[in-house]
Amino acid sequence: MDANTLRQLSRQLVRQLGMLDGQCGNMALTPVQAHTLIELANQPATVNEMATRLQVDKSNASRNLAVLLNQQWAETRPNPQDGRSQIYQLTPQGAQQLEQLHGVLNRQVDAWLTQMDTDEVAQLGRSLARYSKSIQAAAKQAGYQIRPITALDNAAVAAVIRRVSAEYGLTADKGYGVADPTLDQMSDVYQGDGCAYWVIEHQHRILGGGGIAPLAGEATLCELQKMYFLPELRGRGLARKLAVQALRFARTQGYRGCYLETTANLSEAIALYESLGFVRIPQALGNTGHDACEVRMLKTF
Template sequence: MPVKPATILAIRQFNRFYTRLIGLLNQHMLDSPYSLSEVRALYEIGHTDNCTAGLLTERLQIDGGYLSRMLKAFERDKIVSRRQSATDGRTWYLQLTAKGKRLLQTLDERSNEQIRQVLAPLPEVQQQEVTESMQTIRQCLGEKQPLTLQDLVFRHQLQPGDVGYLIYLHGDIYAKETAYNLEFETYVCKTFYDFLQNYDPGKDRVFLATWRGRIVGAVAILGHSATLAQLRWLLVHPDMRGIGLGKKLVEDALAFCREKGYRQVYLLTTNQQTTAAALYTRAGFRRTEVTPQEMWGHRLYEERYELEITTH
């Protein structure tokens, strides 16, 4: 995919800034006689079971000859020792000596203190923004670890800003994926307005999934009577699809319906939402009505699904 010149310029500007910042943090490498590369090597040795020279070369991306000279210096300073493998005489494991462990602990403490000094002038919200931005960069550029449901935080207490952000997500995602126009966002705004006007936590519930403080999934149950409820606003952010989030949200919503004694749940969707429809069907919903509509800039079919909840 083409990269815009402005994007390249922004990254280069950030690199210059961050290089200066790291230079200040690592000046004289925390008042020790060791270079940044040497401290990184000590860190890996201290935090890796059965660490070998080959493993260090791979992780640190450094020349083998340079690493060999570095390790000899560590052994001379009595901060690293070698231990022969009990199963393979050709393999030698690297480990910190007691002196090396004390050194690494001291360097860790100094590093932590420097970072505290950099971040301390910032309010807590900005500290969180900095760390989340760094995590995002790592996630996007090379350290991509598959997300799971365990990485997310789930809650159902509505907080200020939640509904506004849900409206934004609906407008943004549906515009990109189905080309719905502004009429759709107007519709979403109105439905949420009506919901908030009559919101009663005793019969209604909004289920939210968040990642790094941002909403990435949602669904709601609206109680219309003692026995009838509606499932609304099921949404899963594109980055979170494929991990079972939609299934969990629907399951949690239906568990709430059973808890409240609702006997029937219905929802309205369109024929374009095939993935969601499959999810509803697997949860036990059946399609009961199809109505042709012209709305949101499309000719489509509005579909009604219903679920009878049985008590055991």
């Protein structure tokens, strides 16, 4: 699916959900006011906090909180941390209004879900959650660039791999990737057919990288290799973005699947690979030379 098609489907969905109407769920609430009620039910908030939660400007949040206040669906109390602001919270009348709203909208959505089989509903939930996370991640990635490795990056990439390996206790004497004799010539290693390595750069610093290469001994499989990221890079979704780019590249090269080896110490990495559709397999594939990596995973295309 391309961006144009997704945007068209999103527009259609917004209209079908009634998000362009002045009322939400046939009730005297705009969509923004309904979202504000829901947020107040989750936790009281100041105007600034509500603006942040709803991802709207402060005047928009203030205006809709004032409407709820006038309807007696919300009330205020002094903010003990800041005498210049008030904390808005739900009133019993507001809670009752919200309960009615949830009832109306839940019945509506239940009617839609009866048109879908159980596995389709499960897939919809996973896809919507993934899409939402992707939107959040993209907002954190401004200024970070994923690009192919060059010879000028070799020293920085090797330093990243050594630093992260030391962080997790992946020492050279135990046969991990940090022991590879080609660690200081990474740009040369990934020049062959079906190979690629990308680095993540921010403010002229290399903060991580990862690559794809044929899996030794397996003609139709590739291997996801040398995925290492400094702590300051983590939490922005960039490791996943790079891995997705690598998997897309692998498909264009005609590979039938992608293999990787890792260790239980790297629990965050394992969770990432599982989210990308990799599954654990009992036996090692190919000839990677990394006998210390006890976790083997495979994703088929």
